[in-house]
Amino acid sequence: MLDIAGELARWTEEGREFAVATVVSVGGSAPRGPGAALAVDSEGTAVGSVSGGCVEAAVYDLCVQALQDGGTVVERFGYSDEDAFAVGLTCGGVLDIMVTPVDAAAPAREVFRSALAAAAAGEPRALVRVVRGPAELLGRALLVHPDGSYEGSYDGPYEESPGGGSTELDRTAAAEARAMLDAGRTGTLDLAEDGTHCPGGLTLLVESNVPPPRMIVFGAIDFAAALVRAGKFLGYHVTVCDARPVFATRARFPEADDLVVDWPHRYLRDTTTDARTVLCVLTHDAKFDIPLLEQALRMPVAFVGAMGSRRTHAERDRRLREVGLTGVELARLRSPIGLDLGARTPEETALSIAAEIVAARRGGTGAPLTGSGTPIHRDGGQRRNAAGPAEAAEAAEAA
Known part of the structure; x- marks a missing residue:
């Protein structure tokens, strides 16, 4: 969502209702990573991209449906013989995409407004949303500041917050998200059941907005x-x-x-x-x-x-x-x-x-893709260790 913050901040200031689809996770070969977003407003205007064209039409329809239904959903788009050409994801990858309506009834509308305004102004923030967990928590969000303070609350049914203060889940999510914000990382993190009081735990999407490198x-x-x-x-x-x-x-x-x-x-x-x-x-x-x-x-x-x-x-x-x-x-x-x-x-x-x-x-590798056999799109686990040459030199010196 934050990658198109400039346009969405303008939409929220104009009072537009819209739905935003955000890439949660990527498997295999896929053109865009977590945090990439496509938004559609109530007039059908679209901004952004989640796949460089592969599944845009299907995701557009999901956004339109979300505006009508008012609920957050997480959908998976993956390659198979039956559905590859139906949605256009023929590159062999898998995309998990969360679609959230941002309308007058959205529980996190004010958090989204603050997040978009901060990102559009270039201020570091982390937007944290539940992507796996109880349905009651989908669509809720926290906005975490660099000092660890945060706006919003999950306020879920699986916790008690005496006196109306911050819940344990809010505090845990904010602390984990702050670490990702410090590193400028966008991606998912899993919280165990004992730290959330949610059966099976939760998965959160953390979108970090940091100044350019x-x-x-x-x-x-x-x-x-x-x-x-x-x-x-x-x-x-x-x-x-x-x-x-x-x-x-x-x-x-x-x-x-x-x-x-x-x-x-x-x-x-x-x-x-x-x-x-x-x-x-x-x-x-x-x-x-x-x-x-x-x-x-x-x-x-x-x-x-x-x-x-x-x-x-x-x-x-x-x-x-x-x-x-x-x-x-x-x-x-x-x-x-x-x-x-x-x-x-x-x-x-x-x-x-x-x-x-x-x-x-x-x-x-810097080698031509033609005939190389290496993945075109690498995920974080396939990234070479940047310290590799130094470790090799250290080993050589030790020898």
Whole structure:
């Protein structure tokens, strides 16, 4: 739901009634992940997508029906010889989709309103809904804030809440959802029966809305300008940093979110990063590269890559070892940065770098899909361990 928050926030402010279908879970090959949403209002207007086209028509009909019936339902769309072409899900995957009416009678309408407004404003929140459990709880929601406080209540029939205060289920769900919000994760979590007082326990869908991940590009060169555009296309908040004010200008980087004139290692030391941050070093100058990479490779960021020839990489590797970096730390460096696409122009090179970032994030191999036999769409369990190369280097050093 939160992935189309901008449009839905406008709908709620206009008083429109609508139903929203949200992907709860995905199995096998499917084009969109948990949290993807399609909404249909009472006039038949639709926004969003749950499958890139595979089951949109069937889900649209479910939304129309939900507006008429006023109830929340969870439906499964899966491949079989009988129904594959009936709904269009011919990719072999399985989608569980929850359809919820958001009308005047919806028990969580005000929670949805707050969630959509916060997401549209870019404020971090987690929307938590029951997708498996007693029918009385389907359609109810909590909105969890970064500090752990929350709005709404499940107020289910399987708990007692003396004095009308928060129930144990509310508190447990909010605590678990806060952990997922901290990690920027969207997905399901199971709560055991003893923590919910619901026979068989519950399954919750947690949709996290967090600020976009950061891409920091060091080195204000022509290749950086193309990489900024690629980074923005991928949804990153992109910063360009260079110590030379004559190069780090808005005229040269109109699409960058931030322009910073500072020594790269000093800026990296003082700025905020997290486990989703991508660092691209394009400076081509040892006086910038070495202190920057010495620091970057010891930080818990998602990706560290550096541009340069193989000769440049070998010299850079030697210098980094001299300043004390270990084989484990150096194994995190992707250099020369980018996949082998035969790139020549800045735009082609930016595409090469962006492709490697996506592959690292999603667990891809970078090999052609033709003849590979690997899954096209990977779920979380199929993602390669990002620490794999470092662990291999550690094992080699130990040997």
